Amino acid sequence: MFSFPYDQQRRRRSIQWKRALALSLLLLFVGLSCDPSLAASFGTHAVVGAALGYWLGQNPVYSFAIGLLSHALLDMMPHHDPVLTDRLDVGVFVAFNLGTLFTTAELWRSNDNDSRILWGAIGGMLPDLEHILFFKACGGFALCEKKSYPSHNGLLPHPGNAPLLVGYALEIGACYLTINLAF
Numbered sequence: 001m002f003s004f005p006y007d008q009q010r011r012r013r014s015i016q017w018k019r020a021l022a023l024s025l026l027l028l029f030v031g032l033s034c035d036p037s038l039a040a041s042f043g044t045h046a047v048v049g050a051a052l053g054y055w056l057g058q059n060p061v062y063s064f065a066i067g068l069l070s071h072a073l074l075d076m077m078p079h080h081d082p083v084l085t086d087r088l089d090v091g092v093f094v095a096f097n098l099g100t101l102f103t104t105a106e107l108w109r110s111n112d113n114d115s116r117i118l119w120g121a122i123g124g125m126l127p128d129l130e131h132i133l134f135f136k137a138c139g140g141f142a143l144c145e146k147k148s149y150p151s152h153n154g155l156l157p158h159p160g161n162a163p164l165l166v167g168y169a170l171e172i173g174a175c176y177l178t179i180n181l182a183f
């Protein structure tokens with residue numbers, strides 16, 4: 001029976017687990033988008049973290065740290081947090097996040113599954129997980145002083161009430177700029 005040389009088999013296995021990890025994260029964040037008050041746009045955090053992590057990171061650890069830092073910069077940028085009772089608002093938010101997560105996956109795939117892209121994206125999205133960890137303590141997904149990430153506990157500004165078009169234009173601008181810088 002035909003078998004791959006050892007190196008090729010190892011490469012295949014590592015691509016498979018990376019794909020599985022990326023898919024799990026994607027599903028996790030798509031699931032989280034059921035309550036969109038959770039985050040500005042985790043898809044934007046993923047794209048910008050991935051691009052900056054690839055551009056500035058010498059290895060996956062640096063890329064992860066760069067992703068984490070980029071989260072604060074994006075949270076401080078004026079953006080539009082959707083109003084939960086507004087179906088259209090929520091629909092736009094979910095669609096925007098699906099599009100930006102797909103973009104992140106494409107950037108990763110078309111650059112030989114470079115691990116700096118993956119870890120930059122993970123670092124970019126990770127801080128928003130604490131919205132779940134502190135769900136009870138904060139009475140929901142709201143920003144509150146019990147959280148530890150500086151743009152979630154009031155230490156840094158979090159202007160999430162920009163008009164819809166302005167907010168998404170700024171997020172698209174951030175994605176476009178960082179992708180152009182990095183690739």
Ligand SMILES: [Zn+2]
Nearest residue numbers: 039075127128
């Ligand atoms: Zn955040």
